[in-house]
Amino acid sequence: MTASRWSLRHHRLQAILAVASIGTAVALPVVLLSVGGGVSQHELAQLENSGYQLSISAGGLHGISGAHALVAQIDALPHVASASAVLSVAVDLFLPTGGVTPALAEGVMPGAFLATQGPTTAGLFPHPLPLGDPSDLAHYANGTYAGPPALDVLVASPFAQDFGFGVGATLGLGATTNRSAATPFTVTGTFGVPAQTLGPAAVFAIVLPLSDLQQLTGYARAGAGSGALLDQADTIEVALAGSAATSVAAISQVQQEVQGLAPFYGVSALTDQASELRASIGVLNGFYLALSSVSLTIGLLFLALVLLRRVEAERRTIGIRRALGLPGRQIALGLARDGLVLAAAGGAAGTVGGIAVVTGLARFGSGSVATAAGLALFDPLTLGLLLAGVLLLSLGASAVAARSALRGSIPEALR
Amino acid sequence: MSPVPEIAVRAVSKSYSAGRPEEVRALRGVSVVLPPGDVVSVEGPSGCGKTTLLNLLGLLDVPSQGQVLWDGRNVAVRSERERARLRLTGVGFIFQRFYLLPTMTARENVELPMRALGRPAGERRARADRLLADVGLSPRAEAFPHELSGGEEQRVAVARALANAPGLLLADEPTGELDRANTDQILDLLLRVQAESGSTLLLVTHNPRVAARARRHLRMEDGRIVGDGPEA
Structure with missing residues (x-):
C-alpha cells in the first residue's frame, strides 16, 4: 500500500471536500462553455443558413x-x-x-x-x-x-x-x-x-x-x-x-x-455579419474563460489548502522521511500525486455534474433556459483542455504544499 | 556497506532564536573526532546539547558556526539535497520515539531507505526480510507500527537504520521508552551490528547502563564537552 493511497483514504473527509470543491469549480465552466458554445454555434448556423446573402437596414x-x-x-x-x-x-x-x-x-x-x-x-x-x-x-x-x-x-x-x-x-x-x-x-x-x-x-x-x-x-x-x-x-x-x-x-x-x-442605409453581407458574430463569440468565450478561471482558481485554492492541511497533519512523517534522507523530490512527487488524484476526481465529477445539470435544464427547465440548454455542445476537445488545465493547476497547488513540506528544519519537524 | 568515514566537528556552535525572546545557545564551540568503528556514548543532563550534537553529526541540522567534517570535508556547507544524499547512504538513525511511518508495515518501513535509493523491488524485499530476521521480527513483517510493542518498534527502527548499510549509526536515546529487558535486547543488537559492520556507533543517552556499553564516553554540560575518555 503506498503512502498516497493511504493518505487519501484516511483523510476521506478532506478528500471528499476537495473533490467536491474542484467538481463545483469545473462544473461551472462545463455549463458555461457547453451552453454558451452551443447557443453561439446555433446562432452562427442560423445566420449561415439564412438563405440570403445581403441585408439592408436603416x-x-x-x-x-x-x-x-x-x-x-x-x-x-x-x-x-x-x-x-x-x-x-x-x-x-x-x-x-x-x-x-x-x-x-x-x-x-x-x-x-x-x-x-x-x-x-x-x-x-x-x-x-x-x-x-x-x-x-x-x-x-x-x-x-x-x-x-x-x-x-x-x-x-x-x-x-x-x-x-x-x-x-x-x-x-x-x-x-x-x-x-x-x-x-x-x-x-x-x-x-x-x-x-x-x-x-x-x-x-x-x-x-x-x-x-x-x-x-x-x-x-x-x-x-x-x-x-x-x-x-x-x-x-x-x-x-x-x-x-x-x-x-x-x-x-x-x-x-x-x-x-x-x-x-446600411448594406451588410451575411459573411460580414458571420465574421462579426464569430468575433462576438470569441469575446464571449473569453468572458466565459475568465469566469471559469475565477471558479477554477477558487477550487484549486481550496485544493492547496487541503494539501497544506495534510502537510501540517503529516509534518512529522514528512520530517522522518527527510531525516532518513529521502529526496525532497520524492516528497513533492507524493504531494503532486495526491493533488493530481484529487484534481482528476474533481474534474471528472465536475464534468459529469456539469453535463447532468445542462441535461437536466434541457429536460426539466422552462422557456429559453431549457431551449439554450438543449443547444449545448459538449466538445470533447474543450472538455479535455479544461481537464488538462485543472490537472496542470493542481500541480501548482501541490507545489505550494511541497514548498511548505520541505521548508523548516528537520529537528523541528520531528518534535 | 558504505565506507566508514572519520567524522568530526570542529569549533561547532549552534544557537536557536526563532520564536524565542532570547537566543538559546545549544552548543558552544564543540570539537570532537569520531574515528571509524568507534562506539561512543554522549551523556549529560537534559538540555546540555546531546541531541543537537547528534543532529549536526548526522547532517539533520547545520551549525551556526564551525565545521562538520566527513573524512576532512566540511559537509555542513553542502546543499540540503547533497546532505540528504549523505544521510540516505551514510547515516542510520535510531530515535527514542522510533519514528516509524505509521502508514507502512514493518517491512515497508525497512524498505523505505532502499526504495529512495532506487534499489530493485526484489533486492529490497530480500534485504528487508534478512534485516527483520536479524532483529528477530520475521513473523511481524506485515504488521503496522501500531500493532507492535515498543521493543518491536525499536527493533524495526534498527533494521531500517541498517537498510543502506551506513557507515555511521546515530542512536538518540534508543532505549528511552523501553523496559529493562527490551533495553538490553536493543543494546545487544546495536553492538552486534556495529561489531559485524565496523560502523561508527554514537549513542546519546542519560542512562548509565546504556552508556556503560560504549568504549568511549563524551560528557556534555551546558553545550560543551566536559569529558572525553574510556571511563563512563
Missing part, C-alpha cells in the same frame, strides 16, 4: 422607406435571385372567440419571402405562401395603396392551437384595442415553429402581406401634398442566384450596387 430606430420601390430596383440587378422586404410590428388580434391579444406580426412579400429564407425556416411554411398576390404590388398600386388588399393571414400553429381556431377562421387585426376599428383577415394557413425555439421565426404569431400590415399599422400612407411616401420596412433581404451566392467577389459587387441604390 440606422437608429427608423426603418427603410420606399421599400417596395427599392425591392424592385434590387430585383433588377444582375446576380440577384430575390429581394424581400420585411416589417415586424406588434398588432392587436381579435380572436373568433371574442378575446383580444397582442401578437407580433411579420409583413412579407409573399412571393419573395421564402426565396430569401434558409431551408429550415422555409420548410416551416406552406409553399407557395397562401397570402394572395405573390408580388404584393397589386394592393401597393405604385404607392397609392388603392389596390385590393389580400386580407389573408398565416398563423403560427401553436398560437392557433392555444386560441382554438384554424384555417378559414376570421381574425380581426388592429393597431389599437378598439375592436370596431379592426380589419377582418381570413386565416389561410398555418406555419410551424422550429424545434429550437431561439430565433425570429419562433416569436412571430402571424404572417401577412407587407402592404396589408403597413396599411394596418400606419407604415403606409401617402405624404400630404408633395410629401414623401411612407412605405416602410425594417429590412430588405437579398438572395443571390446560383454560384454568386457563394462567391465573395459577386456578393461584394452586388453589395456595392445595392449600396449605390440606397446610400443612406
Whole structure:
C-alpha cells in the first residue's frame, strides 16, 4: 500500500471536500462553455443558413422607406435571385372567440419571402405562401395603396392551437384595442415553429402581406401634398442566384450596387455579419474563460489548502522521511500525486455534474433556459483542455504544499 | 556497506532564536573526532546539547558556526539535497520515539531507505526480510507500527537504520521508552551490528547502563564537552 493511497483514504473527509470543491469549480465552466458554445454555434448556423446573402437596414430606430420601390430596383440587378422586404410590428388580434391579444406580426412579400429564407425556416411554411398576390404590388398600386388588399393571414400553429381556431377562421387585426376599428383577415394557413425555439421565426404569431400590415399599422400612407411616401420596412433581404451566392467577389459587387441604390442605409453581407458574430463569440468565450478561471482558481485554492492541511497533519512523517534522507523530490512527487488524484476526481465529477445539470435544464427547465440548454455542445476537445488545465493547476497547488513540506528544519519537524 | 568515514566537528556552535525572546545557545564551540568503528556514548543532563550534537553529526541540522567534517570535508556547507544524499547512504538513525511511518508495515518501513535509493523491488524485499530476521521480527513483517510493542518498534527502527548499510549509526536515546529487558535486547543488537559492520556507533543517552556499553564516553554540560575518555 503506498503512502498516497493511504493518505487519501484516511483523510476521506478532506478528500471528499476537495473533490467536491474542484467538481463545483469545473462544473461551472462545463455549463458555461457547453451552453454558451452551443447557443453561439446555433446562432452562427442560423445566420449561415439564412438563405440570403445581403441585408439592408436603416440606422437608429427608423426603418427603410420606399421599400417596395427599392425591392424592385434590387430585383433588377444582375446576380440577384430575390429581394424581400420585411416589417415586424406588434398588432392587436381579435380572436373568433371574442378575446383580444397582442401578437407580433411579420409583413412579407409573399412571393419573395421564402426565396430569401434558409431551408429550415422555409420548410416551416406552406409553399407557395397562401397570402394572395405573390408580388404584393397589386394592393401597393405604385404607392397609392388603392389596390385590393389580400386580407389573408398565416398563423403560427401553436398560437392557433392555444386560441382554438384554424384555417378559414376570421381574425380581426388592429393597431389599437378598439375592436370596431379592426380589419377582418381570413386565416389561410398555418406555419410551424422550429424545434429550437431561439430565433425570429419562433416569436412571430402571424404572417401577412407587407402592404396589408403597413396599411394596418400606419407604415403606409401617402405624404400630404408633395410629401414623401411612407412605405416602410425594417429590412430588405437579398438572395443571390446560383454560384454568386457563394462567391465573395459577386456578393461584394452586388453589395456595392445595392449600396449605390440606397446610400443612406446600411448594406451588410451575411459573411460580414458571420465574421462579426464569430468575433462576438470569441469575446464571449473569453468572458466565459475568465469566469471559469475565477471558479477554477477558487477550487484549486481550496485544493492547496487541503494539501497544506495534510502537510501540517503529516509534518512529522514528512520530517522522518527527510531525516532518513529521502529526496525532497520524492516528497513533492507524493504531494503532486495526491493533488493530481484529487484534481482528476474533481474534474471528472465536475464534468459529469456539469453535463447532468445542462441535461437536466434541457429536460426539466422552462422557456429559453431549457431551449439554450438543449443547444449545448459538449466538445470533447474543450472538455479535455479544461481537464488538462485543472490537472496542470493542481500541480501548482501541490507545489505550494511541497514548498511548505520541505521548508523548516528537520529537528523541528520531528518534535 | 558504505565506507566508514572519520567524522568530526570542529569549533561547532549552534544557537536557536526563532520564536524565542532570547537566543538559546545549544552548543558552544564543540570539537570532537569520531574515528571509524568507534562506539561512543554522549551523556549529560537534559538540555546540555546531546541531541543537537547528534543532529549536526548526522547532517539533520547545520551549525551556526564551525565545521562538520566527513573524512576532512566540511559537509555542513553542502546543499540540503547533497546532505540528504549523505544521510540516505551514510547515516542510520535510531530515535527514542522510533519514528516509524505509521502508514507502512514493518517491512515497508525497512524498505523505505532502499526504495529512495532506487534499489530493485526484489533486492529490497530480500534485504528487508534478512534485516527483520536479524532483529528477530520475521513473523511481524506485515504488521503496522501500531500493532507492535515498543521493543518491536525499536527493533524495526534498527533494521531500517541498517537498510543502506551506513557507515555511521546515530542512536538518540534508543532505549528511552523501553523496559529493562527490551533495553538490553536493543543494546545487544546495536553492538552486534556495529561489531559485524565496523560502523561508527554514537549513542546519546542519560542512562548509565546504556552508556556503560560504549568504549568511549563524551560528557556534555551546558553545550560543551566536559569529558572525553574510556571511563563512563
